Structures are given as C-alpha cells and as structure tokens.
Amino acid sequence: MITVENLHKRFGNNHVLRGxxxxxxxxxxxxxxxxxxxxxxxxxxxxxxxxTPSEGKIYIDGECIxxxxxxxxxxxxxxxMVFQHFNLFPHLTVLRNLTLAPTKLKLLPKAExxxxxxxxxxxxxxxxxxxxxxxxxSGGQQQRVGIARALAMNxxxxxxxxxxxxxxxxxxxxxxxxxxxxxxEGMTMVVVTHExxxxxxVASRVLFMDEGNIVxxxxxxxxxxxxxxxxxxxxxxxxx
Amino acid sequence: xxxxxxxxxxxxxxxxxIEGARWKSLMSGLGTxxxxxLGAMLLGTVLGILFALMKISKLKPLNWIxxxxxxxxxxxxxxVQLLIMYFxxxxxxxxxxxxxxxxxxxxxxxxxxxxxxxxxILGVDKGQMESGRSLGLTHSQxxxxxxxxxxxxxxxxxxxxxxxxxxxxxxxxGYIAIEDLTKMGDIIRSKTYEALIPLLIVALxxxxxxxxxxxxxxxxxxxxxxxxxx
Numbered sequence: 156m157i158t159v160e161n162l163h164k165r166f167g168n169n170h171v172l173r174g175x176x177x178x179x180x181x182x183x184x185x186x187x188x189x190x191x192x193x194x195x196x197x198x199x200x201x202x203x204x205x206x207t208p209s210e211g212k213i214y215i216d217g218e219c220i221x222x223x224x225x226x227x228x229x230x231x232x233x234x235x236m237v238f239q240h241f242n243l244f245p246h247l248t249v250l251r252n253l254t255l256a257p258t259k260l261k262l263l264p265k266a267e268x269x270x271x272x273x274x275x276x277x278x279x280x281x282x283x284x285x286x287x288x289x290x291x292x293s294g295g296q297q298q299r300v301g302i303a304r305a306l307a308m309n310x311x312x313x314x315x316x317x318x319x320x321x322x323x324x325x326x327x328x329x330x331x332x333x334x335x336x337x338x339x340e341g342m343t344m345v346v347v348t349h350e351x352x353x354x355x356x357v358a359s360r361v362l363f364m365d366e367g368n369i370v371x372x373x374x375x376x377x378x379x380x381x382x383x384x385x386x387x388x389x390x391x392x393x394x395x
Numbered sequence: 396x397x398x399x400x401x402x403x404x405x406x407x408x409x410x411x412x413i414e415g416a417r418w419k420s421l422m423s424g425l426g427t428x429x430x431x432x433l434g435a436m437l438l439g440t441v442l443g444i445l446f447a448l449m450k451i452s453k454l455k456p457l458n459w460i461x462x463x464x465x466x467x468x469x470x471x472x473x474x475v476q477l478l479i480m481y482f483x484x485x486x487x488x489x490x491x492x493x494x495x496x497x498x499x500x501x502x503x504x505x506x507x508x509x510x511x512x513x514x515x516i517l518g519v520d521k522g523q524m525e526s527g528r529s530l531g532l533t534h535s536q537x538x539x540x541x542x543x544x545x546x547x548x549x550x551x552x553x554x555x556x557x558x559x560x561x562x563x564x565x566x567x568x569g570y571i572a573i574e575d576l577t578k579m580g581d582i583i584r585s586k587t588y589e590a591l592i593p594l595l596i597v598a599l600x601x602x603x604x605x606x607x608x609x610x611x612x613x614x615x616x617x618x619x620x621x622x623x624x625x
Contacts, residue, residue, distance in 0.1 A: 203529060205525055205528065205529060228528075228531045228532070228533050229531065231528065231529055231530065231531040232530070232531035234529075235529075235530075236526070236529035238522060238525070238526060238529075240522055242520070242522035242523060242525065242526035243526075244523065244526075244527075244541055245545065246544045246545055255530075255532075255540060255541075256527075256530035256531060256532055259532060259536055259540060260531055260532065260536075304530070305529075305530070308530055308531060
C-alpha cells in the first residue's frame, strides 16, 4: 500500500532522513519509535508530502506520489493526518471542522457531510460537542476531534504525528482508546509516538529509527523484549 | 451675554466662522478631506492585498517587485510622492486634483497596508496551512477558508490604525492647492489675520473624526475578541 524507496530529506546541511526503504501493507499498524531528532516525524510527514523528499520515491497504491505530475491534493484525500498540536480550525465549530474539506472538495453535499460528521463525533464520544468551538474543549477532546476530522475524508491510511505528546497525562487514555478502536476496525495506521504501551498492544510492527535510518524493526515483542541492535537497547533502557 | 459679545474671543470666533459664512468653507474642506481619505483607503486596501500576496508568493520576481514598491514608498515622504504625482506623472493630463490626491495617498497607503496584511497572514500558525493541506484542500482553498478568516483578526487593529493615520496625513494635500480641511483653515487664517481660532477648530475637527473612527474600530475589535473566547 505504501512503498518507500531510498528516501532522503535534507534541511540545508542537516541530513534528516538517510535512505529509508520500507513497505507498509494494507491493514498494518506501524508504530515508529526513536529518540527525538531521529527523523520519525519527518518520515511521517514525507508520506503525505507535507515535507518534500530531497531524494527517493514514495508509492501509494502503486502510484508514485513523488512524481511531479501527480495531483497531490487527490493523494492526500486518501491519507488522514493527526497532528501533535491538533491544528483544529479555531474559527469554526467542531461540526464545521469536520465538514469543511468534504464539502469544499465537493465530495459530499452539505447535509450528508453533516450527518456523517455527527456520526463520527459520536463515535469518538463527542456527540454533544458538535456546536462547540475548539477552544472550549480540553486537549483530549480536541485531539479526538482531530481524529474525527481526518476520518471525515474517508481515508485509507491514517498518519499520527505524536498525537498524545501535547496532552496532559490524564487525557492520553481517551485519545489512545479512540486509536485502538480505529485499529481494531482494520484501518491502516502509521503512528509516531512515545506511548510504548500503545505500541506493544496495537502495533503489528514497530520501527525503531535513529539518525535518519530505520535501525531495527519487528513485532512489538521482538523490539521490546528482545531488541538486537545496541542503539535500540540503549533507547529502550532509557524510557522503559 | 452682552459682555461676551464684546470680547476678543467672540470677535475671533465670529470672523473665523460666521462672517462670510466661513464655516461652510470649513465643511466643504472637511468633505474633501474625507473624500480623499476614503478613496485612498479603498485604493490602498486593493493595492495592499495585491502587494501582500505578491510578497508572500513563491515566485521570486513578484516578491522582488513588491519589496521594491514597499521600500520606495515607505522610504520617501508622502508630500514628495504627492508632488511628483501632481507635477510629474499627471502634469500633462487634465485631471481632477482630488483624484490625483486619492491616487497618491492610496499608493502610499497600499505599501503600509501590504505589510499589515502580510504580517497578519504570517501570524496565523503554520500548522493551520498544514492541516488544511493534509485534508486535500488546495493551497488557495486553505488560504480562503482557513488562513484568511484568522488573519483578519490579526489585521484589523493595525489596519484601523492606518486608516486613522491616513485621515491626518491628507492634511498635506494643500501642497497641490487642494482645498481640504487644513487648507481651508489656513485660508481663513490669512483672510482674518486670526490664527488661533481657525487652526484650533481645524484641529478639533480632526480630533473628532479620529476619535469616532477609533471608537468604531475598538468596538469591532472587542466583538471579534469576544468571538475568540466563545
């Protein structure tokens, strides 16, 4: 479903991604872990071209999205993204946050988009907040709206960029449980996170990144219980 | 009452305003001042949006043109720009002087408004553009539906200030013999040999106009802030 070939990303002289090769299949839940500055977020952001790769190719469903001729807006409609800082639209109600893209892109008529948005909000436990503004919600609620907003586009793949890192500890659980529910429903997910409990429970595969490379990967059990690489061991010993 | 009518103060007020219906010429001067201000603000806003978009555009030549324009306009006095417009650019064309003033002040204001708008747009968190784009919206759709509505809240206070500054700046229109409020006050001064009263009245009229404007804008701003905290 996603194939990454020899992906490099440089910011000036800073070589952040150093030749990543990876394939993610439909329905997989890939959790990317690693120390800060290892390039995990950049890797994720390259997948929907929020960062333009400096080198290498990315294929989504066999389509080369790094090709200049491709309509990137079309590709992004298939890939939902959830941000660390939620990035909800503060001037719009929760409902409008969800319906803006589907209606402006003429994917759904307004009434249908709203109906769908309400269903999604109920699914993430916010059926009573549809007319609220983002600022009136707690961090955990905002992030659940963020997830619902991405789902409103009917994506095939969901990308999560440290979705719980900006949350107060007591709100992490509510967001993770929505993500677990989504995983159980079979969504293809790529998650950058520091929540090792979530990785262990949900991931079908864990990638450990360091210094712009995927250093080691495997099942959660492989990585957390029997890490092979020295850098993986040292990282895990610091955080577990 | 009788004694007041004999004071110098009353005589000054009388000759400045009532004699020869001079208050009427002050009012017509005020009309001219407001016409120039409104026209210039309109033109300045259109130019401001244009140059702001050029300056944040990805196309280098557009950035360059916009920066040059803004630097030249902001780096030279508005009076000089007005004189150039009148004596050079439109020297050989028979065109209404007020219109020339509107163009000169509008072009001047455009440079400042461009910077105000640019700062307002850049003040919106860059995560907003990213989340709009991540949903598949195009750059311009995100700009129109997500960035601009938020940028307007940043823009309004400084934009209002530019409007108020413009009201006062048009006072130099007399340099090209336009009979605006200031010029009319000065004409009355030279006719009556009375300086204090006519100039004081002119000052009070400017103060009145600018306070009304700032009150209107303050109220607008407060309403916007209220919608922020809902």
